[in-house]
Amino acid sequence: xxxxxxAPGDSEHxxxxxxxxxxxKKTARPALHGFNLHVQRGEFFGLLGAxxxxxxxxxxxxxxxxxxxxxxxxxxxxDPVQQPNKVxxxxxxxxxxxxxxxxxxVVENLQFFGRLSGLHGKQLESRVEWCLDFAGLSGRAVQLxxxxxxxxxxxxxxxxxxxxxxxxxxxxxxxVGIDAQSRALIHDQLIQLNKKGTTIIYTTHYMExxxxxxxxxxxxxxxxxxxxxxxxxxLRQSGKGTLEEFFLxxxxxxxxxx
Amino acid sequence: xxxxxxxAIKELLLLKRDRAGxxxxxVMPAILVMVITLxxxxxxxxxxxxxxxxxxxxxxxxxxxxxxxxxxxxxxFQVTAWDTERKxxxxxxxxxxxxxxxxxxxxPEESSARFEKRLADLFKKNKQQGRDFVSEQVPVHVxxxxxxLPGLRSxxxxxxxxxxxxxxxxxxIGILGNEINRLLDTLGVTQGVMTSSTADLGERFRLPLLxxxxxxxSSESMEMPPYNPVQQNVPAWALFGVFFTAIPIAGTILxxxxxxxxxxxxxxxxxxxxxxxxxxxxxxxVCFCQFLLVGVIGSLFFPYLGLPAFTVGHGLSTLLLVVLxxxxxxxxxxxLLGTVCSSYEQASALGSITVVLAAAVGGVMVPVYAxxxxxQKLSVISPLNWGLTAFHDxxxxxxxxxxxxxxxxxxxxFFLFTLLAAWKFART
Numbered sequence: 001x002x003x004x005x006x007a008p009g010d011s012e013h014x015x016x017x018x019x020x021x022x023x024x025k026k027t028a029r030p031a032l033h034g035f036n037l038h039v040q041r042g043e044f045f046g047l048l049g050a051x052x053x054x055x056x057x058x059x060x061x062x063x064x065x066x067x068x069x070x071x072x073x074x075x076x077x078x079d080p081v082q083q084p085n086k087v088x089x090x091x092x093x094x095x096x097x098x099x100x101x102x103x104x105x106v107v108e109n110l111q112f113f114g115r116l117s118g119l120h121g122k123q124l125e126s127r128v129e130w131c132l133d134f135a136g137l138s139g140r141a142v143q144l145x146x147x148x149x150x151x152x153x154x155x156x157x158x159x160x161x162x163x164x165x166x167x168x169x170x171x172x173x174x175x176v177g178i179d180a181q182s183r184a185l186i187h188d189q190l191i192q193l194n195k196k197g198t199t200i201i202y203t204t205h206y207m208e209x210x211x212x213x214x215x216x217x218x219x220x221x222x223x224x225x226x227x228x229x230x231x232x233x234x235l236r237q238s239g240k241g242t243l244e245e246f247f248l249x250x251x252x253x254x255x256x257x258x
Numbered sequence: 259x260x261x262x263x264x265x266a267i268k269e270l271l272l273l274k275r276d277r278a279g280x281x282x283x284x285v286m287p288a289i290l291v292m293v294i295t296l297x298x299x300x301x302x303x304x305x306x307x308x309x310x311x312x313x314x315x316x317x318x319x320x321x322x323x324x325x326x327x328x329x330x331x332x333x334x335f336q337v338t339a340w341d342t343e344r345k346x347x348x349x350x351x352x353x354x355x356x357x358x359x360x361x362x363x364x365x366p367e368e369s370s371a372r373f374e375k376r377l378a379d380l381f382k383k384n385k386q387q388g389r390d391f392v393s394e395q396v397p398v399h400v401x402x403x404x405x406x407l408p409g410l411r412s413x414x415x416x417x418x419x420x421x422x423x424x425x426x427x428x429x430x431i432g433i434l435g436n437e438i439n440r441l442l443d444t445l446g447v448t449q450g451v452m453t454s455s456t457a458d459l460g461e462r463f464r465l466p467l468l469x470x471x472x473x474x475x476s477s478e479s480m481e482m483p484p485y486n487p488v489q490q491n492v493p494a495w496a497l498f499g500v501f502f503t504a505i506p507i508a509g510t511i512l513x514x515x516x517x518x519x520x521x522x523x524x525x526x527x528x529x530x531x532x533x534x535x536x537x538x539x540x541x542x543x544v545c546f547c548q549f550l551l552v553g554v555i556g557s558l559f560f561p562y563l564g565l566p567a568f569t570v571g572h573g574l575s576t577l578l579l580v581v582l583x584x585x586x587x588x589x590x591x592x593x594l595l596g597t598v599c600s601s602y603e604q605a606s607a608l609g610s611i612t613v614v615l616a617a618a619v620g621g622v623m624v625p626v627y628a629x630x631x632x633x634q635k636l637s638v639i640s641p642l643n644w645g646l647t648a649f650h651d652x653x654x655x656x657x658x659x660x661x662x663x664x665x666x667x668x669x670x671x672f673f674l675f676t677l678l679a680a681w682k683f684a685r686t
Contacts, residue, residue, distance in 0.1 A: 103276065
């Protein structure tokens, strides 16, 4: 890390990010600029922000897709830049896009990602079974993903991130474009996972969703966290009726992705 | 290794369900090798690289026709003799002009008698109007296919002249032998002065005193199959198919890059080297299957099309090494395409065009020696040329692995270069 090192005791945090900066080539503004975030182990944390605010960039750095330009970060006490493979074993990523092979069946996708996670034999079989059940796709195991509905794909996309039973799960807008039933199933399953001790970092545009699921939220704007706390507490302090009104009060009505 | 195998299995499953990909990788080279070989077989016929089809009509029915027919059969002709009761010289003209045969030969009626008469005239005093008289030459009519190349026409004429001269020479020697015997009898010389009887003088004169000793660079110990379109095309078009694997490889990389799969894979405890090794392993297997398919077509199916069978010779293990190196080069190119291009359409177009160009320059479509000098110089930069040269060195020239080490080295270097270029491009 270029700017400082995490303080002692940071291993208590699931995520400890300090002064992160990330700039993409040929862009006027940095995607992250002085980004700080502390998430306790076992938390269900919501990262809210407009398009282009920096949510996906933060998640990408946490899940070792690329390093920050500067700043420090620890995931479950491990530096993702120095020890990416260790972080990869501890964490799971559910990307915003459907990260599945359309021409493989549901079970073939799970078996492939499971093997790459280091699972094999009976352990692989049992985790694949668990994931199929988790996603409500036990009866669709041999169906090609290309023939699955949007909701089925979203559920499978989530399950594929859980094959190696990660301690921390990064979810990048996992319920975009699906029906109420699939969304409810995903919410229920995530709540169950969190209750069993999995730390969840959840990015979303849906304020009600964050309010319903998250024990704490952080609002990100122009590459930095502008406020974080318990959703009900934040609402009470702001005096606004809804989280969306509060969000707009904080971040303004100007478009962020122009 | 466990993860590499998992990645390879995934690639094969994806390819199994990609009908267009299977068509490009297996059906296209199979069809190309058959069509192009059949076409080239005909071209070889036109350029004299195989026996010319000749139709022979003996209107005379005497000794001359039999002797000439025998001579032509021994030469570089595939002779079909027509029945004079059903056909005439006009039929021959029509058949040759129409391209059914390349050469037509007609022995006119009374030719044998005229030939014998001319022969006799050559050896006796025959005065007419106070001057030596020898009867006219006996014409043998010949027709050529108008499409026959001038060089080949000259070669055919030369062969016909040799056949005619041989027949004439044997007849002259026979007469000469008889004359000698007669003179010896007249002079009362005892038989046996001659070291051999005059009867077999003809046979003895036919034995060549000089011969062309053709030397080749082929390995002395190996009997190599003759060079023909089959030996040229089977490895050439198999190699062409192998390099087309670059397109499906690029396709899977682009699919992974453009969906969230690449992000998921990068976030997993697996290195990019393992992921790409899986692709290379799977597609190297595919390349071996392509070679097997095209080779089996060449060996077992070509004879049914009237073509010679493809033969591998003795260097099968070295041949497999060339297949391996060519496959690695093709996989490397696919990885580079998948990294540099931003869409499947782009990779597909760029991949097809570059592979076709490399094939054309590399001697897959036309042998390099038949190209202009500039193209011959350019051919050395084509990976398909390296592979094809290695195949020809093994299959046609009978060289050992040591002789193809430069080509194999170039293919491996190309593989490493493409991986390095892809890595550099991905980083920037």
